[in-house]
Amino acid sequence: MKTLKLIFIIFLIFSLNYLKANETDLQNKITKNLRCLICQGQSVYDSDSDFAISLKLVVKKKINDGLSEKEIYDFLTEKYGEWILYDPKFNKNTYILWFLPLLIFLGGAIVFKKLINIKK
Amino acid sequence: MKNKIIITIVIFFFTFVFLIFYQGLNNSNIYKPSNSENKIIPKFSAYTFFENKLVKSENIFNQKKFYLLNIWASWCLPCRDEHPFIMSLKENEKLEIIGLNYKDKQKNAKSFINNYGNPYSKILLDKDGTKAIEWGAYGVPETFLIFENQIIKKYIGPLNSESISEIKSFIK
Numbered sequence: 001m002k003t004l005k006l007i008f009i010i011f012l013i014f015s016l017n018y019l020k021a022n023e024t025d026l027q028n029k030i031t032k033n034l035r036c037l038i039c040q041g042q043s044v045y046d047s048d049s050d051f052a053i054s055l056k057l058v059v060k061k062k063i064n065d066g067l068s069e070k071e072i073y074d075f076l077t078e079k080y081g082e083w084i085l086y087d088p089k090f091n092k093n094t095y096i097l098w099f100l101p102l103l104i105f106l107g108g109a110i111v112f113k114k115l116i117n118i119k120k
Numbered sequence: 121m122k123n124k125i126i127i128t129i130v131i132f133f134f135t136f137v138f139l140i141f142y143q144g145l146n147n148s149n150i151y152k153p154s155n156s157e158n159k160i161i162p163k164f165s166a167y168t169f170f171e172n173k174l175v176k177s178e179n180i181f182n183q184k185k186f187y188l189l190n191i192w193a194s195w196c197l198p199c200r201d202e203h204p205f206i207m208s209l210k211e212n213e214k215l216e217i218i219g220l221n222y223k224d225k226q227k228n229a230k231s232f233i234n235n236y237g238n239p240y241s242k243i244l245l246d247k248d249g250t251k252a253i254e255w256g257a258y259g260v261p262e263t264f265l266i267f268e269n270q271i272i273k274k275y276i277g278p279l280n281s282e283s284i285s286e287i288k289s290f291i292k
Contacts, residue, residue, distance in 0.1 A: 038258055050223060051259055054249030061250065078159075079256035107133055114126050 023063060030059050030072055033086045043086065159271045161264075162254040169221055169229070169243035180218060180242060186291045187266040188217045190240070191252055193224040194232035196260040202278035203236045209284065210239040214291045219243040222252055222260045265290060 031045035036052045044052045044059075055076075062072045076084050088094045165176045181187050190206055192199040209215055219240035221229050224247075233243075246252055255264065256274075263275040265287055272290060275283050 050249060054223075054253050057248055058250050058253045079253070107129070111126060111129060114122060114129075118122055118126075 026069065027056070027060055027063055030063075030069055031056055033073075034059075034076065035084050035086055037080060037084060159256075161266055161269050161271060164251055164254050166220075166244040166246065166251055169219070169226070169245055175242075175244070180244075181266060181269060183216075184268065186215045188215055188287065189220060189255070189264040189266060190217060191220045191222050191246075191255070191257055191260050191262045193222045193260045194228040195224065196222075198278040199261045200232075200236065202261055202263075202280070203239075205279045205281065205284045206239045207237050209287065212288075212291065215287075216241050220246050220251060220255075222246050223249050 028045060031052075032043050034044040034055065036042045036044050036047040036049060036055075038051045039047045039049055042052075044055050046052075059072060062075065067075070073085060077089075082088060082093070088097065090098055161177065161181060163177050165174055167174055188206075188209065192203075206217060209217060217239050219242070221243055226245075229243075244251070252259075252262070255262075258276060261278050263279055263283075264271050265273040265275075267290075273286070279287075
C-alpha cells in the first residue's frame, strides 16, 4: 500500500510538471508571435525591455485566467493594433500579402508553360 | 505572337512589382501608434500610492468630467520635463489628474513628488507594468485624456506646451 501511495505521489508530481510545461509552452508560443513594439526587430519572447517583461506577465496572467490563444491575440490587437502580431490575420488589409506569393507562382507557371510551348 | 504575349506579361509583372515596392519606399518603417482613438478604458484594480488601499477603476473614473491619466516614474527623465506642464493643469476644476506610478520604488517616487510637486488627485501603483499594458501603453511617460469612460486622446512621450493647450481646448 505504501509503495502504491508513493507511486501515486510521484505520478501526481510528474503530471503537474507536465501541465506547467504545457502552460509555459503556450506562453512561449504566444510571446514569440508578438512583436516588441519598442525594440527593433525583436519578439516579446526575445526582448528584456520593460515593455516586453510586462507583456510576458500579462500573457501569463491571461493564460492562467483561462483565455485561449486567439482571445489573447484579440485582446492585444485591440490595445496595440495588428502590428503587434508577427503572423498577420487574414482580412481586407492583408489579403494582398497572403495572395501575392500565390499570384507570383501562378504567373511564373504560365510564363514557364508558354516558354515550353514555344520551344516545342 | 506568342513572344509578344510573354513579353507583355513579363513587362506587366515587373511593372506591378516595381509599383508595389515603389509605393513601399514612401512608407515610413518607423511604427507610429495611432493616438486618437475612442476606446473604452480598461477595467482594473490597483493599490493607491499613499493609503495602500485596493481601488477599482470603476470607482475612479465615475464622474461626468475629464480625467487625465498620467503614467510616470521617478527614474524617467522625460517625466521630469513634463511635470511642470502637468502641474499647470492642476488648478483646472473640470479636470481630475490621476497618476499611475510605473515600475518604481515607493521611496524614490515620494521624493519625486516632494521635489517637483503633486498634481495628482490620486496615484495608483503599477509595480510590474501590467496595468500600463491594459491601457495599451508603451512605456513612460504616457498620458490619456478620458471623458465618460472613453479615451479621447493619447499622448505618447512627454507632454509639452502644445499638448497642454490641446488638452485645455478639449476641456474648455
